Amino acid sequence: MLNHDRRHFLGTAATAIAATQLGGLGSVKAWVRQMTPAAVQLPVAGDLPSLASATEWLNSPPLTAAGLRGKVVLIDFCTYTCINWLRTLPYVRAWAAKCKDQGLVVVGVHTPEFAFEKNVENVRRAVKDMKVAYPIAMDNEYAIWRGFNNEYWPALYFVDGHGKIRHDQFGEGDYEQSERTIQQMLTEAGIGGIGRDLVSVNGRGIEAAADWDNLKSPENYLGSDRRENFVRGVDAAPARLRLNQWALSGDWTEEKEVIVLNKANGRIAYRFHARDLHLVMGPVAPGTSVRFRVLIDGRAPGAAHGIDVDDQGHGTASEQRLYQLIRQPKPIADRQFEIEFLDAGVAAFAFTFG
Numbered sequence: 001m002l003n004h005d006r007r008h009f010l011g012t013a014a015t016a017i018a019a020t021q022l023g024g025l026g027s028v029k030a031w032v033r034q035m036t037p038a039a040v041q042l043p044v045a046g047d048l049p050s051l052a053s054a055t056e057w058l059n060s061p062p063l064t065a066a067g068l069r070g071k072v073v074l075i076d077f078c079t080y081t082c083i084n085w086l087r088t089l090p091y092v093r094a095w096a097a098k099c100k101d102q103g104l105v106v107v108g109v110h111t112p113e114f115a116f117e118k119n120v121e122n123v124r125r126a127v128k129d130m131k132v133a134y135p136i137a138m139d140n141e142y143a144i145w146r147g148f149n150n151e152y153w154p155a156l157y158f159v160d161g162h163g164k165i166r167h168d169q170f171g172e173g174d175y176e177q178s179e180r181t182i183q184q185m186l187t188e189a190g191i192g193g194i195g196r197d198l199v200s201v202n203g204r205g206i207e208a209a210a211d212w213d214n215l216k217s218p219e220n221y222l223g224s225d226r227r228e229n230f231v232r233g234v235d236a237a238p239a240r241l242r243l244n245q246w247a248l249s250g251d252w253t254e255e256k257e258v259i260v261l262n263k264a265n266g267r268i269a270y271r272f273h274a275r276d277l278h279l280v281m282g283p284v285a286p287g288t289s290v291r292f293r294v295l296i297d298g299r300a301p302g303a304a305h306g307i308d309v310d311d312q313g314h315g316t317a318s319e320q321r322l323y324q325l326i327r328q329p330k331p332i333a334d335r336q337f338e339i340e341f342l343d344a345g346v347a348a349f350a351f352t353f354g
Contacts, residue, residue, distance in 0.1 A: 045165045048073065048157075049147030051107070051137055056120050058127055060135030063107060065163060072099075072185045073159035074106045077150055079113045080126040081280045081322045083206070083219075083352040084172055085154035089130060090207050091175050092156075094199040095182060096134045103161075103191050104182060106134040111145045113153070114257060114280070114349055116320040126321065158182065161189040172210075175201075205307045206278070206324050210354035214332035216273035217244050217353040223257040243334050246270040246351070250341075258347045260284055267340045268348065276306065276327050276354035277337055282320025284345045289318040291342040294325050296335050304328035317346060 048065045057063070076092050078085045096106040112118045118140045127136055139145055148157060151170075158167040158181050167181045179198050186194045203209055221227050231247045234240040241247060250266025252259050270277070283290050294313035296304055301313050306324035309315035317323065326337060 045168070048075075048159045048163045048165060049144065051109075051144060053139070053141065053143035053147075054109075054137035055140045056138040058120075058124055058136040058138070059133060063105075063135055063137070068105060068107075068159075069163050070161050070189075071105045072103050072161055072182065072189055074104065074182065075148070075157040075159065076106060076108045077145065077148075077153055077155040077157075078108050078110055079117055079153050080110065080123060080130075081114065081117065081349075082153045083278055083322060083354060086130075086206050086322070087172055087203060087209055087354070088154045088156075089132070090201040090203040091178070091199065093132065093134075094201055095179060098199055099182060099186065100134075102186055102194065103189055104186065108132065108134060108136040109139050109144050110136050111139040111142055111150075111153070114320075116282070122320065125319070158185060160185045206322065208276075208354070211275040211332065214273070214275055214330075215353060217277075217351075219350060219352045220244070220246070221257075221350045222259045222268075222348050224254050225256040241269060241271040241336065243271050243273060258349050261290075261341050261344055261346045261348075264342055264344050265340060266344075266346075267338055270337045270351060271334060272337055272351075272353060273332065273334045274353035275330075275332055276324060278306075278322050278324050278352045278354070279339070280320075280322050280349040280352070281346055282317050284347045288345060289316050289343075290346040291316050292346070293340050293342065295338040295340075296326060296328070298336065298338075301326060301328075320347065322352070 048068065050065055051063055054062065074092070074095065092106060095104065110117070110123055116122055120138060123136070123138065137144060148155075154171065156169040156178060157165050158169075158178070160166050166185060167178075169178050176198060183194050183196065220229065229245045231241060231245050234247045247269050248259070248267070249269075250261060251263040252261055252266055292315055294301055294305070294309050294315065300311065301309065302311050304326055305311050305313065306327045308323040309325055315323070315325070325339065326335075328335065
């Protein structure tokens with residue numbers, strides 16, 4: 001059964017499971033996704049909830065549900081370290097650019113997973129780095145999230161010109177259906193010249209689509225509340241770890257959400273199977289940085305290095321965000337990842353894979 005809590009959605013398979021298991025309207029949504037987009041009569045699922053509880057707005061003055069009436073609106077629930085959301089971003093960004101002069105308003109609702117994602121300056125920097133130009137509502141208290149009864153990052157809600165939610169999409173995938181839904185609602189709103197062509201997207205870096213065929217390592221949190229497969233007392237010894245197990249060495253403080261390194265030269269080892277390995281981390285103290293080095297199977301990563309390290313595995317964590325540490329070429333196999341922090345003061349939150 002599906003756990004109804006705040007969680008990331010991992011792709012089209014998870015989307016299909018959710019649609020069939022939610023029952024009621026969820027079953028209708030599953031049927032809609034199986035139909036040819038041009039033949040679908042979109043259901044009506046309720047009014048656009050209030051946006052008034054946003055704690056701050058980026059890229060826009062405050063927007064309201066009433067003020068958006070007459071516009072086709074795409075609501076995008078996000079949090080800036082979520083790899084699943086980051087991989088949908090090229091599509092959302094492209095739809096916003098393509099349709100902004102045709103009556104589409106994209107509104108990102110940034111609902112933070114980690115405490116540091118509540119910091120508006122952190123979000124402002126991330127939005128700028130990711131070239132997000134559409135409005136972002138800061139939802140630090142989860143009020144908008146609760147108004148939608150939302151449970152996932154990423155989640156898209158498609159709202160017509162009458163302020164009615166007509167469709168939703170949880171997780172990655174179904175991009176053609178999503179764009180066809182936007183086109184249909186714009187046509188219904190009386191806007192002419194809406195073509196049937198689709199955006200062409202080629203995600204790069206962190207935004208590249210996952211290698212689903214080779215992805216055998218799930219997201220894992222490092223804080224004591226939600227961690228899985230943590231092996232205590234092995235001192236990060238590679239030979240002692242099985243697939244998806246991980247271990248620490250060094251002087252760490254283990255908190256509910258995060259682990260914090262107290263002295264230099266602490267390490268994390270993780271045995272994984274995926275093309276990409278990411279770590280959500282950053283310095284504890286703002287304005288500082290932490291040097292680190294990454295190894296894969298005991299060696300410098302070479303051609304398997306991610307965008308945040310060089311081929312010798314060297315990198316620096318200077319802000320709290322998601323870092324891509326490994327992107328390995330095929331063939332993909334079980335690998336032993338190790339990261340050694342050369343300075344104290346790093347906070348590490350979660351591993352994600354792609």
